[in-house]
Amino acid sequence: MNGHDESRLDSIAVLAIGALPAAEARELEAHIASCSICQAEYAEFREAVDALALSAEATPEEFGGARCDLLKERVMNVVRTDAARANPAGEANVVSLEARRARTPWWIPAIAAAAVVIAAVSTWNAAVLRTRTDDLGHQVALLQAQVNTQESSANEARAQLALEQSHLADLVAPDAARFPISSGVVVRGDGRIVVALRRLPPPPSGKTYQAWILHRGAKAMTPSITFSPDPSGLALIELPGSAAGITTIAVSVEPIGGSKAPTSKPLFVRSLS
Amino acid sequence: MDDADRLMERVRQRDAAAFEVIYDRYWRLVYGIAFKMLGDANSAEDLTQAVFLKVWSAPQAFSGGNCAAWIARVTRNRALDVLRSRASHPEGAMAIDVPVEGALDEAVFARLDGLRVRSALESLPPEQRQPIELGFFGGLTHDEIARQSALPLGTVKTRIRAGLKRLRTSLEASTV
Numbered sequence: 001m002n003g004h005d006e007s008r009l010d011s012i013a014v015l016a017i018g019a020l021p022a023a024e025a026r027e028l029e030a031h032i033a034s035c036s037i038c039q040a041e042y043a044e045f046r047e048a049v050d051a052l053a054l055s056a057e058a059t060p061e062e063f064g065g066a067r068c069d070l071l072k073e074r075v076m077n078v079v080r081t082d083a084a085r086a087n088p089a090g091e092a093n094v095v096s097l098e099a100r101r102a103r104t105p106w107w108i109p110a111i112a113a114a115a116v117v118i119a120a121v122s123t124w125n126a127a128v129l130r131t132r133t134d135d136l137g138h139q140v141a142l143l144q145a146q147v148n149t150q151e152s153s154a155n156e157a158r159a160q161l162a163l164e165q166s167h168l169a170d171l172v173a174p175d176a177a178r179f180p181i182s183s184g185v186v187v188r189g190d191g192r193i194v195v196a197l198r199r200l201p202p203p204p205s206g207k208t209y210q211a212w213i214l215h216r217g218a219k220a221m222t223p224s225i226t227f228s229p230d231p232s233g234l235a236l237i238e239l240p241g242s243a244a245g246i247t248t249i250a251v252s253v254e255p256i257g258g259s260k261a262p263t264s265k266p267l268f269v270r271s272l273s
Numbered sequence: 274m275d276d277a278d279r280l281m282e283r284v285r286q287r288d289a290a291a292f293e294v295i296y297d298r299y300w301r302l303v304y305g306i307a308f309k310m311l312g313d314a315n316s317a318e319d320l321t322q323a324v325f326l327k328v329w330s331a332p333q334a335f336s337g338g339n340c341a342a343w344i345a346r347v348t349r350n351r352a353l354d355v356l357r358s359r360a361s362h363p364e365g366a367m368a369i370d371v372p373v374e375g376a377l378d379e380a381v382f383a384r385l386d387g388l389r390v391r392s393a394l395e396s397l398p399p400e401q402r403q404p405i406e407l408g409f410f411g412g413l414t415h416d417e418i419a420r421q422s423a424l425p426l427g428t429v430k431t432r433i434r435a436g437l438k439r440l441r442t443s444l445e446a447s448t449v
Contacts, residue, residue: 010427013434014415018353019408021416045434048441052409053345055394057387058305071318072300075325076293082329083289208315225326228319230358240326256315 004037012038016045017052070257077223077260082241179249181268186249188272193239193246200229203253210258211239212266214248221250226258247272277340284332292329299341300325303348305387309410310352320355324348349409356412393443401436404429 008031014020015028032038176189184197195211203209208228212221229235239249250266283291303324308317324347328335335343394402404422407413415433419426 010430010434013437014408014430016437017405017408017433018349019413019415019418019433021414044441045437048437048444049409050339050342050345051390051444052394052405052440053306053342053349054302054387054390056302056305056309056410057390058301058308059387067314067318068300071304071321072296075296075322076289078326079292079329080289083287083292086287208319225322226319228315230355232358240330256318 004035005031008038009041012042013045016042016049067257074223074226074258078225078240081222085242085244177272179270179272181270183268186270186272188243188246191243193243193249193272195235195237195239195249195251197229197235197251199233200235201233203228206256207253208256208258209235209251209267210254210262211237212250212252212262213239213246214250216245216247221248221262223258223260226254278337281332281335281340284329292325295328295340296325299344301387302341302345306345306348306410307352310349310412311355316355320348320351324351327351353412389447390444393440393447396443397436397439401432401439404433405436405440408433 008028011020011024011028012032015025015032020028032042176187179186179188181197183199184195187194187196193213200209208226210226211224213224214221224239225237227235227237239246248269248271250262250269252262252266253264255263277295280291280295284295300321304317304321307320307324308314311317311320324344327347328344334347394406397405404415404418407418407421408415413421415426415429419429422429
């Protein structure tokens with residue numbers, strides 16, 4: 001395993017572009033972690049691959065100005081609303097995640113969540129969550145090799161893994177509040193809200209689904225994210241921002257790019273109380 | 274601490290203005306990768322939104338270094354999730370972050386605008402460019418690339434390696 005093997009170099013290039021099957025990748029990553037020649041080769045390829053992503057950068061002609069503005073406005077509306085609600089130092093979100101990490105080693109809740117998910121989820125979302133679980137297992141293996149090489153380079157992926165784990169944990173957490181709707185469930189837990197919808201038809205041409213939130217004391221719904229179901233009709237979305245003060249969730253069909261206020265009768269309006 | 278590091282630090286402090294700078298700087302990259310991988314504008318918009326809201330909600334995931342490369346990796350990984358949910362591709366491996374000696378730094382990366390990289394990519398022989406694009410943007414495994422191209426697996430792997438080496442050389446020459 002530890003000796004350098006020239007025959008692996010082609011596979012290292014395949015790994016760098018993310019085209020190596022998972023089992024082969026795990027074996028090769030373990031080798032890379034212990035072989036300086038292969039590490040250097042992999043690093044060289046990763047530079048090229050990082051740059052490769054830039055070739056896809058959209059030109060202005062490839063993205064209409066109006067839609068570009070709508071997309072930005074939608075994202076910035078969510079961000080500004082969340083920023084306004086955050087404390088000035090913005091410590092709540094960061095501390096929450098750090099505290100969660102500090103309590104236990106990062107890989108323990110990931111593995112625990114995977115086991116809990118497999119046991120607890122209902123039939124209709126089991127396939128998707130199982131895929132997530134497989135991803136988590138794969139991530140764990142990747143991170144293990146990475147941590148062996150350099151702890152600092154593992155931080156980014158570790159944080160993402162923790163987030164994915166916490167996202168799944170929201171759905172199955174025993175202390176999460178669940179609010180059934182006709183086509184799924186709204187789950188509030190750990191300061192966040194996850195909406196899971198099943199048998200959702202594709203939105204009509206030129207339309208998309210959009211979530212709406214109502215804050216306590218507010219008279220009008222605030223636009224949240226837009227989304228589309230996967231081909232099986234499943235949509236699993238985490239609403240951005242804190243769940244604090246949100247009293248009602250709704251979803252409606254809106255024009256592509258989203259709307260500032262609902263323009264169609266909502267699929268559902270669910271009070272979180 | 275470079276400019277991107279400073280901006281991301283401000284995003285961690287819930288600074289919406291800093292986030293807007295990040296958005297303006299990278300949305301074309303995120304949307305472009307999403308569109309190229311998913312193939313339709315609606316999915317690309319949804320993914321772009323999801324990526325940037327993830328950047329906002331989890332800025333601590335950025336541990337420094339090349340911000341554009343990080344955002345591109347986040348985008349590609351999210352797009353791969355969508356592709357895998359559309360069709361049951363065998364799971365390809367996400368690339369690991371082995372420490373890079375003499376890596377392309379942010380300043381060099383900044384000079385590598387999309388058109389220049391696209392030009393370098395298009396300068397590759399088609400037999401090298403196609404398997405790289407199928408793997409990186411198409412989310413196919415090397416076995417699937419070999420089947421689709423009707424080539425032996427070994428040939429596909431050799432061409433990917435030769436293409437990446439050639440691409441890197443070309444990019445280095447273009448930034449001198």
